[in-house]
Amino acid sequence: MKQxxxxxxxxxxxxxxxxxxxxxxxxxxxxxxxxxxxxDCEHFAKDLDLSASKxxxxxxxxxxxxINKKLMAALSGSKAGARAAKATAIDVLYEMSRVVQTVEDPxxxxxxxxxxxxxxxxxxxxxxFVTDRATGKLEPVAxxxxxxxxxxxxxxxxxxxxxxxxxxxxxxxLLNDLHRExxxxxxxxxxxxxxxxVLQGESMGVINLSHSRxxxxxxxxxxxxxxxxxxxxxxxxxxxxxxxxxxxxxxxDLTSLYNKRHFDLSLGAEIEKARRYGHTxxxxxxxxxxxxxxxxxxxxxxxxxxxxxxxxxxxxxxxTTDCVARYSGEEFMIMLPHTDAxxxxxxxxxxxxxxxxxxxxxxxxxxxxxxxxxxxxxxxEPTALIVRADQALYQSRRGTLKPVPAPAFDAEANTIN
Numbered sequence: 001m002k003q004x005x006x007x008x009x010x011x012x013x014x015x016x017x018x019x020x021x022x023x024x025x026x027x028x029x030x031x032x033x034x035x036x037x038x039x040d041c042e043h044f045a046k047d048l049d050l051s052a053s054k055x056x057x058x059x060x061x062x063x064x065x066x067i068n069k070k071l072m073a074a075l076s077g078s079k080a081g082a083r084a085a086k087a088t089a090i091d092v093l094y095e096m097s098r099v100v101q102t103v104e105d106p107x108x109x110x111x112x113x114x115x116x117x118x119x120x121x122x123x124x125x126x127x128x129f130v131t132d133r134a135t136g137k138l139e140p141v142a143x144x145x146x147x148x149x150x151x152x153x154x155x156x157x158x159x160x161x162x163x164x165x166x167x168x169x170x171x172x173x174l175l176n177d178l179h180r181e182x183x184x185x186x187x188x189x190x191x192x193x194x195x196x197x198v199l200q201g202e203s204m205g206v207i208n209l210s211h212s213r214x215x216x217x218x219x220x221x222x223x224x225x226x227x228x229x230x231x232x233x234x235x236x237x238x239x240x241x242x243x244x245x246x247x248x249x250x251x252x253d254l255t256s257l258y259n260k261r262h263f264d265l266s267l268g269a270e271i272e273k274a275r276r277y278g279h280t281x282x283x284x285x286x287x288x289x290x291x292x293x294x295x296x297x298x299x300x301x302x303x304x305x306x307x308x309x310x311x312x313x314x315x316x317x318x319x320t321t322d323c324v325a326r327y328s329g330e331e332f333m334i335m336l337p338h339t340d341a342x343x344x345x346x347x348x349x350x351x352x353x354x355x356x357x358x359x360x361x362x363x364x365x366x367x368x369x370x371x372x373x374x375x376x377x378x379x380x381e382p383t384a385l386i387v388r389a390d391q392a393l394y395q396s397r398r399g400t401l402k403p404v405p406a407p408a409f410d411a412e413a414n415t416i417n
Contacts, residue, residue, distance in 0.1 A: 023048055089224050092120035096231045106239045110142040113232055114207075118144070120228075121221050123193075123209040128232070129163055130205040130239050134247060134256070138163050138206060141239060162194050163206045170196045170203055172222050177214040191216035195225045199233040204240065207232070252326040254304060255311025263325035263333050267382045270323075270337055271375055281375040282344035284334040285389040286314075286351075287397070289367045291330040298362065305361040313358060317351055333386075341374040348372060369397045 027041045027048075095116045103109040114126045125145035129138040162173050172195040191211040197204045207229055209217065250262035258266070267283070274281045288310065295303035307330065314332060318324045323335040336344055348370045355368050371393030379385040 020048060089120050089227070092116055092224075093227060093231055095119070096228065100231070100235060106235050106242060107141055109235050110232065110239070111144065113228075113235070114142055114144040117209075117225070117228055120224055121209065122216065123211055125189075125208075125210045127208045128197075128205065128236075129167075129208070130236055130243075131167060131203060133240065133244065138167060141205075162192065163208060166194045166196050166206050167203050170198055172196070172226065174217060174219070174222050176217065188212050190214040193217040193221060193225060195222065195229050197229045197233050197236050199237055204233055204236045252311075255308055255326045257311045257315065257332070258323060258325040260325060260327050263323060263327065263335065264382065266323045267335055267385070270335060271380070271382055271385070274337070274375055275380070279338050280340040280377075282336040282339040282341065283373050283375075283385050283389045284336060284344060284348055284351075285327070285371045285386070285393045286332045286334070286368045287393055288330040289369055289397075291366075294364065302362055302364075306364060306366070309360050310355075310366070313355065314351075317354060333389075339374075341372065341377060344372045344374060369393055371396055 024045065027044055096113045099109050099112045099116065103112055110128055114128060117123070117126060123145070126143065127140055128142040130141045131137075132139055162175075165171075166173055173192070175192040176190075178189055178192055189210045190213055193209040195207050197207060207225060209221075209225065211217070250258055252259045270281055273279070288306075291303070291306075294306065307326070310332070311324075311326060314324045314334065318334060319336075321337050323333075325333045327333045336347065339347070352368060352370060355366055358366070360366055371389045371391065373379060373385050373388035373392060375385055378388040
């Protein structure tokens, strides 16, 4: 604004300049929060520059008021604002489709698609969960922004929390003031939006968005996120299929325990880790006594039921750090990291007692024979360690095919017999 001699006071001129700067700051904030598009902000900024060139302060204020009317029209959902929002949504969906076509790695593609979402919906944090078909749990696979408490190594059982409800009911959740509604204890989350990812009628996962200010999302945000969910569904399906392929390669179908291949690979890696850090590690091999006779007498279907139930028992017994596998037939392996021979013996005795007191299908009672080998005392290589454990198992069963009585431990042979 040009000041003419004798036209207005200096104080009025300074106030006018402050007003112009505040208007410019407002446009910056609206753009930063993605409330207005860049093109709209540039248009309003040009209008402000023109108003600043007015010679009279009254003209400046008149021009600024006109600009504010246009701005309010855009923010209140006028046709121009609606067209701009629609154009933004189309641009975002197009960019997301380009990610699908150009990024081969599914997890990275999902992360990049979450980044693109920010161009259409103003959020601070985004988390994408994928449903594990084997367990029915939701697992986080991609995140953008600062994790709150919906990310990390956390699995959500179906039926618990917003995410699980959305996945199960296939309905979105929109909460615009979580403090008031009592929906969360996290002070940094005020708005929460969650929509299901559905492909051909199957619930594939959930997308969660959050913001630290209330009323950050509305029904239009929900509709746009649902559209984005459809765009993402194909990539999520690729993630699920890849995980299923990995599971088939590492898991025994009958018991859902790890298979021999995965156990051998895990044992090799764990031994290297134990060698590097000076830890102990034990391997426990278990064989179901007289299982062949049970199979011949009652048939393979009953035998399979028993094996499946036995696998569930082992999985329940094991620690999260242990690796439990069906090694072959009725032979099972448990790898026990950070476990010496004495601790492995105690674990074996406890497991043996659990097995003997358990009622298996058709009210069958079982006993097991157990052999133990410990790294580095018995062997310092994976194959040799398994051989020593097998030898210990053989010694525990030598001379009898009858159920083995309560175990006695031979400290020299690391054998329960």
